[in-house]
Amino acid sequence: MKFNKLSQLFSDLESTTKRLEMIDFLSKFFEDLKEKEDYRDIDKIIYLLQGQLTPNIKQFPKMGLAEKMIIEAISLHSGINSKRIKEILIKQGDIGATAEFILSKKKKQKSLFDYNKVEEISGSSLEILELYSELKKIALTEGIGSHDTKLGILRGLISKCSPLETKYLLRIITSTLRVGVQSQTIIEGLTLAFTGKRDNKGVIERAYSLSPDLGEISRILVEKGLVEVKKVDIEYGTPILSMLASREIYTEFTNRLGVPFVAEYKLDGERLQIHKVGENITLFSRRLLDISFQYPDVCKVIRENVKANKVIFEGEVVAMDHFYEKMLPFQVLSKRRRKFDVEDISKEVPVCLFVFDLLKFGEESFVDKSLSFRRKKLEEIIDEKDELRLVKSVLINSTEELLSFFNTARKEGNEGIMAKSIQENS
DNA sequence: TTTGGCTGCCC
DNA sequence: ATTCTGC
């Protein structure tokens, strides 16, 4: 598929704020692929629709090239100095639009024809596959001279793109695609185009949350059908999408959930999803980056004190003064987020992992089990140590209990408290 | 070798 | 992370 086709889709999506209309644009686009039975690039198309090169679980480097360097590239390409480009950027409000504006002017001067028309006639638009491999090159370029190399590749791409294509190309590179569409809407489009029924949305959503690679899910859907998508499940080594909590004044917990419900401390640290396969420990950040190397101490304490050969669980790692049993604020912990001198900083900023959920144990998925069941199993398999504990969790029966739990939580240096329903299906 | 702009990722 | 918008 050509990139101009995808660019047109971006443009259509951007033209509306109505979600149903966006879904319609997406499903029409997918149905077109279906008619042509051309699924070669479907995964890449999906990633680009998400404004990415690869799914988060792929641990692929980022472009390392954002607004300031794009300005440099536009300047090199157009001959307009970067100060002037910055002025245009302020007016246009967007680096993509800025480039589109500048290039459409320039190209009109150069040629008597409208560039987009020339391109349509000659069919010379960039192949998505080529665009994709060039973008990968940009991401993989590093070391001395890498800025120039990246800019060189980018200039090559821009010279093959129409102004409209350049707009979206640059937005993809700077992770600011913002055409009003993300995973949820893409899933709706896919559902409509490939299953015909909107009710099937949940199946794809579930698969995506357990194996967050929408390109791969799409491929399964178009090549093997919804039946196979249903079979997607949580696997060791593949981090699942983390559940997000919504903010709420704690006194409202009782109104929303009734009593009793479970309350837990909300800790001021970094969220970790832990996959243990034998002695092998992998830690994933909330954005699904493998950050195991940052916490060798955490890996060690898990290896030695979690009594399960294979298990996936979640926790919050918090900087801790073990002598005074005092939790330290997030800023202290953030010193741990580094690549070098990891052992030194581990000693300087000791941490504790507070475990709060179980996702898989052995070959059994726990994602649909009840809260109490998950907690009970966690208590069974974790030997608590100074550096490894279960998060404080209590059953709240009354407003008085809630108030006192909140006050204790704050006194002990927590951010606040979390509320969890005891209903089986949540 | 040092400095500072830029980028990306946590919250 | 929070806050805002359109649906």
Next chain:
DNA sequence: GCAGAATGGGCAGCCAAA
């Protein structure tokens, strides 16, 4: 209430220029 976008503080790493 949901999905997506816009925005902010603070840290470390990378790289080019000083």
